[in-house]
Ligand SMILES: NC(=O)C1=CN([C@@H]2O[C@H](COP(=O)(O)OP(=O)(O)OC[C@H]3O[C@@H](n4cnc5c(N)ncnc54)[C@H](O)[C@@H]3O)[C@@H](O)[C@H]2O)[C@@H](O)CC1
Ligand SMILES: Nc1ncnc2c1ncn2[C@@H]1O[C@H](COP(=O)(O)OP(=O)(O)OP(=O)(O)O)[C@@H](O)[C@H]1O
C-alpha cells in the first residue's frame with residue numbers, strides 16, 4: 074500500500090468518482106457510514122455526543138455522521154466552526170440534509186460560543202482533514218485547546234485536526250485523539266512517533282476507493298505486505314546442501330556482551346543459513362561453543378582476518394567501540410567486497426569515522442536506531458526530516474538504510490518501505506542483535522540486499538507478534554522471539 078500525498082488522495086477520490094462511478098456526495102456518505110458502524114460496533118456511543126465540524130469535506134463527514142446517528146435515535150449535537158468560507162458543496166448539501174432532521178446545530182463565531190465539554194462526552198473531531206494547509210491559529214487553535222482540555226473521549230475523522238499528512242506539525246495546535254478513523258490507507262503522519270500522542274489508536278476504514286488508481290500511481294513511501302514478502306521467500310530444493318545456503322560470519326560479542334553475539338548467532342541459524350562462524354574474543358570462546366552447537370568460531374585477537382569464503386558478514390552487536398574494534402572495521406572495509414550488515418557498535422564506529430561511509434561495499438545494510446542514525450548523519454529537526462534524510466541518503470549511497478522504530482523504515486535507491494509487523498514487547502536490549510543475525514543469514518542465502526532487508530525486518534516483527542500468543546509484551550524476550558522465527562516462516566506460507 075502506498076502512502077499518498079494530500080494531492081494524490083484528492084486524485085484518488087476523483088478517480089473513484091469517475092471510474093466506479095459514484096457521486097462525490099455518495100462517497101462521503103459511504104465514508105460516514107463506515108465511521109458510524111465503527112463507532113457503534115466498538116461501543117463508543119455515549120449519552121452526549123458532540124461533533125465539531127469545519128467547513129471543508131472533513132466537516133461534511135462530521136455532518137453526515139451526525140445525521141446517520143440521529144437516524145438511529147442516537148442523539149448528537151453539531152458545532153460548526155465559522156471561518157469565513159462558505160463551505161464545500163458536499164458540506165452544504167449535508168448541512169441541508171441535517172437541517173431537515175434537527176435544529177440542534179450550532180455555529181461557533183468566537184470562544185464565547187464554545188460548549189462545555191467534559192469527561193462524559195464523546196467528541197468527534199471533524200474540523201480539518203487532509204485539506205489542512207497551514208497551522209491552526211486563533212479560533213481554530215482555541216477550539217482545539219478547548220477540546221483537548223476536556224478529558225472527553227475523542228475520535229478524529231481521517232486525521233486529528235492540525236496534523237499535516239506528510240510534514241511535521243511540531244509545536245502547532247493539534248487535537249489529541251484517543252482514536253483516529255482514517256480513510257482507505259494509512260498516512261505518513263500516522264506512522265511517526267512524534268505524532269503518536271495525537272492519533273492514539275488508528276483504524277483504517279475501507280471506503281472502497283478504486284484499487285486501479287494505485288497501479289497508476291507512484292509514491293516515495295509504501296507499506297510492506299505479507300503477500301509481497303511471502304512471494305519473495307526462496308524455496309529450499311530437495312537436493313540442496315549446506316553450501317547452497319551460504320556461509321555467514323558474525324563479528325559480535327565482547328567481554329560482558331556475549332549475549333549480543335549469542336542472540337545474533339541464534340537468530341542467524343534460525344533464518345536458514347547453511348553455515349555460521351562467529352568471531353569472538355579468545356576468552357569468550359567457551360561461552361559460544363558451549364551454548365551454540367551449530368556455530369563455528371574464529372578468535373578475535375588472531376592476526377589473520379581473512380574474509381574469503383564468507384557469503385555474508387554481519388558486524389556490530391556487542392563488539393564495543395574501542396580501538397581494537399575500529400581496527401576490525403577498517404580491516405573489513407579494506408578486505409571484503411560483498412554486502413555487510415552494519416549494526417550497533419559498528420555503526421557508532423562508522424559515525425566516528427564518517428569518511429569510511431564512502432568505502433562501504435555496495436548493497437551493505439546499515440541498521441541504526443534513531444540515535445545511531447543521528448551519530449552517523451547528524452541531528453534531524455523532526456521525524457519527517459529524518460525519514461526524508463534517509464531517503465536522500467539512499468540516493469547518495471548504494472546502501473540499504475534500516476531506520477529502526479515502531480514502524481521501521483527501509484530506504485533504498487530513493488524509495489522507502491515501512492514495516493508493519495512488531496510490537497512494543499520488542500523494546501528491549503537484544504532485539505536489534507536478533508535482526509542483525511537474521512539479515513546476515515538472508516544475505517548469505519543469496520537474497521539481494523533489499524530483499525534480505527525487507528524479508529528480515531518483516532519476519533523479525535512477525536516472530537515477535539507470534540510470540541504474543543504465549544507471552545505478554547512485558548515478559549517476552551528476544552530469546553523467545555528467536556524461537557518463533559520458524560512460526561513466522563510457516564505463517565508466510567499459509
Ligand atoms: N477520498 C477521500 O479522501 C475522502 C475524503 N473525505 C474527507 O474530505 C477531507 C478533505 O476535505 P477538504 O479537502 O475539503 O479539506 P478539509 O476538510 O480538511 O478542510 C480544508 C478547508 O479548511 C481550510 N483550511 C485549511 N487549513 C486551514 C487552517 N489552518 N485554518 C483555517 N482554515 C484552513 C481550507 O482552505 C479548506 O477550506 C478528508 O480529510 C476526509 O475527511 C471524505 O468525504 C470521503 C472521501
Ligand atoms: N515499540 C516497538 N514496536 C515495534 N518494534 C519495535 C518496538 N521497539 C523496538 N522494536 C524493534 O526492535 C528492534 C530494536 O533494536 P534496537 O537496536 O533499537 O535496540 P536494542 O534491542 O536495544 O539493540 P541491541 O539488540 O543492539 O541491544 C528494532 O528492530 C525495532 O524496530
Ligand SMILES: [K+]
Nearest residue numbers: 198201232234
Ligand atoms: K479531523
